[in-house]
């Protein structure tokens with residue numbers, strides 16, 4: 001499905017094919033969503049849940 005996306009640099013709309021890395025008009029390079037961000041998110045979740053996990057381990061261990 002093709003949708004339009006607005007370039008944050010030149011504010012022109014273009015067809016977003018899903019893997020556009022650069023603006024076709026001004027050559028602005030879009031920041032890529034890297035998978036490492038997901039790892040950081042999971043790490044934060046784990047750190048937040050860690051006291052609960054330790055508590056469960058204490059209860060059942």
Ligand SMILES: [Zn+2]
Nearest residue numbers: 007010023026
């Ligand atoms: Zn642009």
